Amino acid sequence: MIAILRQHIIDRLGNDIDNLDLVLSHFEPVKTKRNQILVAQGEVCQYVYFIAKGCLQVYTYDQEANETTRDIVIEGTWCSELSSFGTGNPATENIRTIEPCELLAIDRQSFKKLVESVPQFDKVYKQILEASYNNSVYRINTFMTLTALERIKWLMQFRPKLMTRVSSKLIASYLGINKDVYSRLKAKL
Amino acid sequence: MIAILRQHIIDRLGNDIDNLDLVLSHFEPVKTKRNQILVAQGEVCQYVYFIAKGCLQVYTYDQEANETTRDIVIEGTWCSELSSFGTGNPATENIRTIEPCELLAIDRQSFKKLVESVPQFDKVYKQILEASYNNSVYRINTFMTLTALERIKWLMQFRPKLMTRVSSKLIASYLGINKDVYSRLKAKL
DNA sequence: TGCCAACGATGACAAAAGTCGATGTTTTAG
DNA sequence: CTAAAACATCGACTTTTGTCATCGTTGGCA
The missing domain is CATH 2.60.120.10 (Jelly Rolls)
Incomplete structure (x- = not known):
């Protein structure tokens, strides 16, 4: 190691x-x-x-x-x-x-x-x-200006592997948005 | 100096x-x-x-x-x-x-x-x-969780002098909220 | 393996924040 | 000192975000 x-x-x-x-x-x-x-x-x-x-x-x-x-x-x-x-x-x-x-x-x-x-x-x-x-x-x-949707797009662009690696709840908390909002917006992409 | x-x-x-x-x-x-x-x-x-x-x-x-x-x-x-x-x-x-x-x-x-x-x-x-x-x-x-109103209260508590020293427009941009929203919420305190 | 708790998705609704236009007030360059 | 520009506020409205309850799924642990 x-x-x-x-x-x-x-x-x-x-x-x-x-x-x-x-x-x-x-x-x-x-x-x-x-x-x-x-x-x-x-x-x-x-x-x-x-x-x-x-x-x-x-x-x-x-x-x-x-x-x-x-x-x-x-x-x-x-x-x-x-x-x-x-x-x-x-x-x-x-x-x-x-x-x-x-x-x-x-x-x-x-x-x-x-x-x-x-x-x-x-x-x-x-x-x-x-x-x-x-x-x-x-x-x-970065985050002070971005909307919820833009934050999700940022994640997809710059840290895409996180999305499958860790829970949605955690991602939402990292993006500073509500987990339900994250779930909804993600579905619409 | x-x-x-x-x-x-x-x-x-x-x-x-x-x-x-x-x-x-x-x-x-x-x-x-x-x-x-x-x-x-x-x-x-x-x-x-x-x-x-x-x-x-x-x-x-x-x-x-x-x-x-x-x-x-x-x-x-x-x-x-x-x-x-x-x-x-x-x-x-x-x-x-x-x-x-x-x-x-x-x-x-x-x-x-x-x-x-x-x-x-x-x-x-x-x-x-x-x-x-x-x-x-x-x-x-601090700021990731706070609402617009809470950010204003934070400012009043921790950097009160700023509010009179610099423009509202600048304060709003510092707090990460819209200047009209800042104006409205501030009036209601 | 099977059970329970945590998770994820979604609809209906509430609350918060942003947008825009109008208006009066300050500032600030010239 | 004054004209123009920038600033601050406000009402009406739209959009975004948050909340809550529900329900099916998943996955970790005994």
Whole structure:
């Protein structure tokens, strides 16, 4: 499983990385069932995960247990509640496996040590942060204007595989529309 | 004007900062009129701005010239199109002054040099990035669920000064609702 | 394997948001 | 200072979105 992460890092930072094995040695493989809570809002996020296989939901919920899904993240990417992970403050979001997953987890202490001691790993962190930021900005600019129908078309164009991979309920919550509306509009395409 | 930036940095990183004067020497004071375009989508963002005084709009527009405002940023904070600034790719967002402004601008070359040569400045960059990211995540999680009325109440609670400082049209675009709807709902509070 | 809970689709209706045109008011360049 | 443009509000109307109840299907777990 580590091999996937090794390849991922080499793809981004090139082959000439000192200490790559040292870096990789801090990651722990984790296998999960579906519906496992990895991060709970209110608690400190202790790990950054690299998804080798599977699919995660990043979401919040309010008093009435209404869920909003900020992101659905699949294999080959990083996932964490970065704000909490970085500061040690309570997380504002939850992360849940929506499939059985194979993850590589690195804890806060190891992460901090690596960022400080391995300059190349500091770059990895910056890349994760920048990618996450760009993703969020894109999402705001895209979704704020789109109607329900346009959001569905966006999904079909840019993340078509999600539509068959995860439940309609989840998709609707990710698109920010009502599940009944999603069902109706989808039928009319 | 530089004094404001000096204070801002000291507030965040403490007083024992090497090279603070060197860092500050790379910032150029800029005074602008209102309605000045600082960054245009399609072009590379060349500066990061610290707002000493005034107010900026970060927005996108589509083919039909519909504007979406992702953020309204006021004095005491940083503003840039970070993705473009970092990579040199064309910007996807515009930045415009909505008041006469006093800004401190640092260009890409100087910025890169400082990030590499002054470890403390690297921390400044990380703080900007993390704050921007947290801001975006918060915005997604907040606005995706709220109705038009709830968004207005949110504004009144968390950014009340904006309501009198900038135009209703701009506020509406920031909240992601139609300006007529904003006008009507606001009247009923 | 079989049962139950969760899921997905759909019709009827309610509520919210958007559109458009008209009108009076502010702003702002010249 | 003034004319033109942009802005804010409002009523009437349309469209979109949300809600609720129902019903058949699916799929996960004991």
